[in-house]
Amino acid sequence: MTDPSSRPVTSLYVHVPFCAQKCEYCAFYSEAASGELINRYVAALIRELELISPTAAPRTIFFGGGTPSLLTLRQWETVLRAMERAKLLGAAEWTVECNPATVSLDKARLLRSFGVNRISMGVQSLDEKLLDRLGRVHSREMVFKSFDILRAAGFDNVNIDLMFAIPGQTLAVWRATLDEALALGSEHLSSYEVIYEEDTPLFHQMQAGEFSVDEDLAATMFEELLQRSEAAGFRQYEVANFARETRATTIAPPANDATSSLIAVPSTAPATAAGGLLADVPTFACQHNVNYWRGGEFHGVGPSATGYVAGERTKNWSNTQLYCEQLEAGRRAIESREKLPPLGRAGETAAFGLRMNHGWPFGQFQAVTGFDLRTEWRAEMDELTARGFAACSDERFQLTPLGLRYADFAAEKFLRP
Ligand code: SF4
Known part of the structure; x- marks a missing residue:
């Protein structure tokens, strides 16, 4: 592998x-x-x-x-x-x-x-x-x-x-x-x-x-x-x-x-x-x-840019002078690095992906994060569905047009410490 x-x-x-x-x-x-x-x-x-x-x-x-x-x-x-x-x-x-x-x-x-x-x-x-x-x-x-x-x-x-x-x-x-x-x-x-x-x-x-x-x-x-x-x-x-x-x-x-x-x-x-x-x-x-x-990796360069590579989130200095000084000294200008616990990262990925009309097909979410939406977030999914904010089928979970209007509220429920 x-x-x-x-x-x-x-x-x-x-x-x-x-x-x-x-x-x-x-x-x-x-x-x-x-x-x-x-x-x-x-x-x-x-x-x-x-x-x-x-x-x-x-x-x-x-x-x-x-x-x-x-x-x-x-x-x-x-x-x-x-x-x-x-x-x-x-x-x-x-x-x-x-x-x-x-x-x-x-x-x-x-x-x-x-x-x-x-x-x-x-x-x-x-x-x-x-x-x-x-x-x-x-x-x-x-x-x-x-x-x-x-x-x-x-x-x-x-x-x-x-x-x-x-x-x-x-x-x-x-x-x-x-x-x-x-x-x-x-x-x-x-x-x-x-x-x-x-x-x-x-x-x-x-x-x-x-x-x-x-x-x-x-x-x-x-x-x-x-x-x-x-x-x-x-x-x-x-x-x-x-x-x-x-x-x-x-x-x-x-x-x-x-x-x-x-x-x-x-x-x-x-x-x-x-x-x-x-x-x-x-x-x-x-x-x-x-x-x-969809929770993919990306490099981020330039002052204040964030990146996400190999499970680690980085953030560059939000200060152009400092950014230049670091690079002039031959190193990247990274202010912070954070490795989220796997469930925390999966929660973020769920929240971002739900902003899309397509929602999350369960298989795809599991392939990206290693977690099953239906077991880890069952209560949240049921609550949003009962309120008319979301729809759940055998294949996927997605926000309804009403849910998309309040996507930030809905997405927040999937975040984990
Ligand atoms: S100041 Fe205006 S033009 Fe510059 S990034 Fe912000 S919104 Fe865009």
Whole structure:
């Protein structure tokens, strides 16, 4: 039998901790930074990528942040060439998060030429007042322009991120945003209810009574999201994620593409990218995230990034200076390591996986965790089923549409100390 710890890790997350300015609701680790610090980060990141490369053979890569598209053309080229040297190119699905304010045709073509084949664009709203309210740096016009640029550069797998239940957002404004966003014809849609994270300006404004939270309106907005996205050809596969089975539009190959293709660039990722962990998900589901929800391993590099390899969870320092110092001294910048007890890890895996419409087939859960849902979590499953939050068959346990609306509440029941 092969030692599982000797198998290469097939998922890679890269955190880029810089943003043009901080959004009002954001609790991710990111900061506004000078070119000098970003150059130092790029050098440190390359060192960390080299350190993990012997144990990595990425089939999915995700550059998140922060704002990865904030890196300049030259900084991107430095990172991509280093990844090429470290033999980290060629992923079946490779996503880069972009802010509509920092997309350019040159940058998009460069990413595409190295094998990036999926872009996730943080739009959040198409209402100017709400964009301002959220502290976003881009306008609605930039969204449409950037989308066209991405298509012109040959990206045929694009995600749009939207937010609902934003303070001041009416149902009419949400409907208009949804309809305009759906009309873009992207392959994927992620849509989250605003979360009030401690230590964010939005949280303090709520605490100060500047606005109140309307739960009923949020529930109606979620309903609108389900109905309108389905009518537009999307299938929900996770609480906040929707994808198409087939493209809405024909996408022409990039015209006058001056960039030579350095590797064979996959466009639509094959359904095996998440290493056999794929559930019943639509063609354009984000395979990198499916791997998280299914309890798969992943390397995480960059400040604040977490990783999960050989049963151990790691977390890098959430401090870019410290991160750079550690890598400059030739070691990874890991702040903490944790090996969860097997039942604790299985509980987490159950909780994450239940966010997916597909739920957990009992056999698959046992293959991933070594535990049987039906024996370890019988009481919790019965309680959720009795309340109409879940359904149980001979084959699987899954949340109902009502349960998916309260997925965090349901998932919490599966956690074990
Ligand atoms: S752009 Fe994204 S990561 Fe940056 S501050 Fe805004 S929400 Fe946070």
